[in-house]
Amino acid sequence: xxxxxxxxxxxxxxxxxxxxxxxxxxxxxxxxxxxxxxxxxxxxxxxxxxxxxxxxxxxxxxxxxxxxxxxxxxxxxxxxxxxxxxxxxxxxxxxxxxxxxxxxxxxxxxxxxxxxxxxxxxxxxxxxxxxxxxxxxxxxxxxxxxxxxxxxxxxxxxxxxxxxxxxxxxxxxxxxxxxxxxxxxxxxxxxxxxxxxxxxxxxxxxxxxxxxxxxxxxxxxxxxxxxxxxxxxxxxxxxxxxxxxxxxxxxxxxxxxxxxxxxxxxxxxxxxxxxxxxxxxxxxxxxxxxxxxx
Amino acid sequence: xxxxxxxxxxxxxxxxxxxxxxxxxxxxxxxxxxxxxxxxxxxxxxxxxxxxxxxxxxxxxxxxxxxxxxxxxxxxxxxxxxxxxxxxxxxxxxxxxxxxxxxxxxxxxxxxxxxxxxxxxxxxxxxxxxxxxxxxxxxxxxxxxxxxxxxxxxxxxxxxxxxxxxxxxxxxxxxxxxxxxxxxxxxxxxxxxxxxxxxxxxxxxxxxxxxxxxxxxxxxxxx
Ligand SMILES: Nc1ncnc2c1ncn2[C@@H]1O[C@H](COP(=O)(O)OP(=O)(O)OP(=O)(O)O)[C@@H](O)[C@H]1O
Ligand SMILES: [Mg+2]
Numbered sequence: 001x002x003x004x005x006x007x008x009x010x011x012x013x014x015x016x017x018x019x020x021x022x023x024x025x026x027x028x029x030x031x032x033x034x035x036x037x038x039x040x041x042x043x044x045x046x047x048x049x050x051x052x053x054x055x056x057x058x059x060x061x062x063x064x065x066x067x068x069x070x071x072x073x074x075x076x077x078x079x080x081x082x083x084x085x086x087x088x089x090x091x092x093x094x095x096x097x098x099x100x101x102x103x104x105x106x107x108x109x110x111x112x113x114x115x116x117x118x119x120x121x122x123x124x125x126x127x128x129x130x131x132x133x134x135x136x137x138x139x140x141x142x143x144x145x146x147x148x149x150x151x152x153x154x155x156x157x158x159x160x161x162x163x164x165x166x167x168x169x170x171x172x173x174x175x176x177x178x179x180x181x182x183x184x185x186x187x188x189x190x191x192x193x194x195x196x197x198x199x200x201x202x203x204x205x206x207x208x209x210x211x212x213x214x215x216x217x218x219x220x221x222x223x224x225x226x227x228x229x230x231x232x233x234x235x236x237x238x239x240x241x242x243x244x245x246x247x248x249x250x251x252x253x254x255x256x257x258x259x260x261x262x263x264x265x266x267x268x269x270x271x272x273x274x275x276x277x278x279x280x281x282x283x284x285x286x287x288x289x290x291x292x293x294x
Numbered sequence: 295x296x297x298x299x300x301x302x303x304x305x306x307x308x309x310x311x312x313x314x315x316x317x318x319x320x321x322x323x324x325x326x327x328x329x330x331x332x333x334x335x336x337x338x339x340x341x342x343x344x345x346x347x348x349x350x351x352x353x354x355x356x357x358x359x360x361x362x363x364x365x366x367x368x369x370x371x372x373x374x375x376x377x378x379x380x381x382x383x384x385x386x387x388x389x390x391x392x393x394x395x396x397x398x399x400x401x402x403x404x405x406x407x408x409x410x411x412x413x414x415x416x417x418x419x420x421x422x423x424x425x426x427x428x429x430x431x432x433x434x435x436x437x438x439x440x441x442x443x444x445x446x447x448x449x450x451x452x453x454x455x456x457x458x459x460x461x462x463x464x465x466x467x468x469x470x471x472x473x474x475x476x477x478x479x480x481x482x483x484x485x486x487x488x489x490x491x492x493x494x495x496x497x498x499x500x501x502x503x504x505x506x507x508x509x510x511x512x513x514x515x516x517x
Contacts (some may be wrong), residue, residue, distance in 0.1 A: 001402075001405035003408075004403065005295040074346065200386070200388060201388055201399075202387075203386070204386065204388065204399070204400075204447075205403050206375070207346075207374035207380055207402060208375060208376070208400045208404065208447075208448075208451060209371075209372040209374070209375030209377075209378075209404065209451070210372060210403040210404060211372045212369070212372070214403055214405070259399065263465075
């Protein structure tokens with residue numbers, strides 16, 4: 001029985017001919033489009049996450065608080081709310097850091113008569129305060145403190161990145177959905193052609209008492225196979241493109257987004273794409289009408 | 295084996311109602327050879343199609359081979375059809391397959407074990423006298439041979455009931471005679487047979503119980 005069903009599905013594929021091939025191609029296209037947007041958005045998403053993690057607000061102070069009052073001052077800062085962690089950076093420490101950063105070129109700094117760097121407090125906002133609105137409010141509250149000269153930091157461009165990611169997801173889903181619909185319809189057409197070519201056979205099958213499962217399963221499998229092949233080609237193509245683009249892409253990503261490595265789909269995500277293709281094909285196969293039901 | 299009571303069938307063609315069968319009742323015992331006679335358009339094919347649930351009656355009760363056909367669940371229809379072999383005027387063989395493959399097709403579709411397949415197909419081909427033509431394609435067969443192949447296909451699943459709708463309609467006298475002899479032989483091995491024909495002479499010549507349909511009504515039921 002199983003060998004019958006499988007050999008039937010295979011010969012259905014052969015009979016589907018050019019339409020079956022275009023069905024596979026359309027599935028490939030729809031999943032490749034979906035997948036390409038997905039990979040992009042995946043990497044953007046990682047960048048957004050990373051930048052959100054690194055989000056710091058730096059509060060520059062007019063002058064160094066006296067050591068005795070430092071603890072109390074930091075408590076005032078913390079009391080504005082939305083502060084997860086904070087670290088005081090004295091003028092001296094700021095200068096040390098600058099020297100380290102400059103390395104061999106530090107000599108001009110050595111020659112400064114006085115330390116020009118202001119003391120500051122580095123603040124990591126709490127998760128609630130990490131949203132664009134939360135950060136803006138936090139910055140406002142910090143600016144209101146008398147000791148504060150200037151507050152730096154913000155999430156504008158990270159948010160812009162997040163919006164871009166959202167946009168990419170929407171575009172990817174929309175393009176993917178349209179192509180997926182076309183793919184389903186093409187599989188349906190291919191299957192209907194097969195049904196037409198096979199109507200004598202299906203008539204005999206029904207006449208002699210074949211179960212509906214035996215009659216329908218080959219169509220289902222045929223659609224499924226088309227979907228799987230389409231999805232595999234799509235994932236393979238994306239994988240190749242990714243390989244080739246990687247050497248030029250990674251430095252670019254590192255500079256622009258600060259991502260050391262680009263990411264591709266995880267095995268689970270590849271499995272998801274493959275099953276997506278299988279579902280597209282199977283639905284197309286099942287939707288075909290033609291063989292008269294008993 | 296077959297029990298009809300008060301069976302009517304109306305076809306609706308647009309606004310027009312065609313009464314194909316009207317209040318038909320009869321019974322056929324297991325092991326009988328019955329002829330269903332009547333002029334063209336009298337409802338013979340319709341009656342046979344009701345028996346294997348290709349159509350539903352508009353009214354009445356039908357029992358076939360232990361199945362309550364009118365109340366049969368959709369999913370049980372295949373079971374009913376496995377108990378019934380059907381042959382038509384045209385053999386309806388699958389053109390791309392050999393005689394052997396046409397017959398084996400049934401067993402494959404019904405999931406018979408592969409080991410038994412060849413033996414069962416060859417046995418039934420022998421029974422209809424087609425052993426030598428097993429590897430021929432339908433187009434290479436004479437009409438009589440095609441009808442034999444169709445019979446083999448209907449019989450290979452060993453149905454309790456064989457429905458034959460005008461099986462000799464395309465054949466000339468001598469070949470038709472051979473097919474009828476073959477049917478009798480099949481019947482003598484225990485298969486219940488219902489043979490539909492519009493040829494009155496053929497019904498007479500068989501000397502079997504004959505049901506006569508006229509405009510959808512059962513006229514006489516005689517032995
Ligand atoms: N599917 C259908 N739709 C509408 N009317 C039908 C259908 N099948 C049969 N009929 C009508 O029902 C009546 C009985 O037809 P049926 O085919 O049963 O007769 P028959 O005795 O088999 O005739 P024949 O000897 O020519 O095969 C006819 O009037 C026919 O036109
Ligand atoms: Mg007829």
